[in-house]
Amino acid sequence: MKKEGTKNPLIRRHEDADLPDLAEVYALAYRTINSLPQRFQEYTNNILVRVENFAEQDVLDGLKLKDKYDLLGLYQGIPLPLKGTNDTLAIPDIIYLYRGPLIRFARENSETLPQLVHHVMIHEIGHHFGFSDFDMEWIEQKYD
Numbered sequence: 311m312k313k314e315g316t317k318n319p320l321i322r323r324h325e326d327a328d329l330p331d332l333a334e335v336y337a338l339a340y341r342t343i344n345s346l347p348q349r350f351q352e353y354t355n356n357i358l359v360r361v362e363n364f365a366e367q368d369v370l371d372g373l374k375l376k377d378k379y380d381l382l383g384l385y386q387g388i389p390l391p392l393k394g395t396n397d398t399l400a401i402p403d404i405i406y407l408y409r410g411p412l413i414r415f416a417r418e419n420s421e422t423l424p425q426l427v428h429h430v431m432i433h434e435i436g437h438h439f440g441f442s443d444f445d446m447e448w449i450e451q452k453y454d
Contacts, residue, residue, distance in 0.1 A: 335361045342431040358404045379411045383430040385437035405434040
């Protein structure tokens, strides 16, 4: 039993209690997936979500990003239009969300974290469906 006033060494929270932990960002991500229309859910039920504080340096280098705060999320996998029927050994579809950059972006842009995570998840799910960044930008401008 935890004594009053002692800190649990297994739980590391930032001094600012408003900062969500990795599990809270993860829950927001799955809230978006679960809110998709039923016709899309069969295509997204095998997507894994990983929440990390920041992208690994090799990921940033591969995307030619210099600042670790520049990447909010990333889709890794084979987009649905490119998948074959025998892709049983293919890499899993993973959406990475990066907690530090998400929190910073939300605060600097007066956006709530749930709104931003939803937006980033929809963007990365769009990549899963085969849309490019250019396609996604066009869609956002057309329908915003």
